[in-house]
Amino acid sequence: MTSASFHPPTGPARRTVVAAASAAGLTAVLAACTGSDDDTSSDNGDAAPGSASRDAGSGGEGAGAGAALAATSDIPEGGGKVFPDQKVVVTQPAAGEFKAFSATCTHQGCAVKSVSDGVINCPCHNSSFSITDGSVQGGPAPEPLPAVQITVSGDSIRLAG
Helix, strand or coil: CCCCCCCCCCCCCCHHHHHCCCCCCHHHHHHHHCCCCCCCCCCCCCCCCEEEEECCCCCCCCCCCEEEEEHHHHHHCCEEEECCCCEEEEEEEEECCEEEEEEEEECCECCCEEEEECCEEEECCCCCEECCCHHHHCCCCCCCCCCCCCCEEECCCEECC
């Protein structure tokens, strides 16, 4: 008589695999639901989105509210500068007028890399955006760059806090 021999399965049991997959999925959902540090809203009243509000430096509500990005002299008139660590691009469309936008392209999330000829440029798929209002000027980007609030105090440009 031949007897069939039983060989226990090798590797993790189905129950272990299902439990691990469930835990990983729950972790991803919880991470997606947590708060973001990218909140660009501001309560500085009449300032338009993306525009700089001037702070007289009197120690008022906006004084020192955010991280210093640059000196006003660092931002060329008719151009701008990308700050990759802060994921912000600051522009100066006209003398003394400073704007800021997200440096994340609305096409596929690439980082914009440069500002030239009055446009903010994304190197991934050649989208370009206006330095004045962040609107799409060319390429496949479906939406304008979102405005970011900044303050200008003296010759310092800061992220609004």
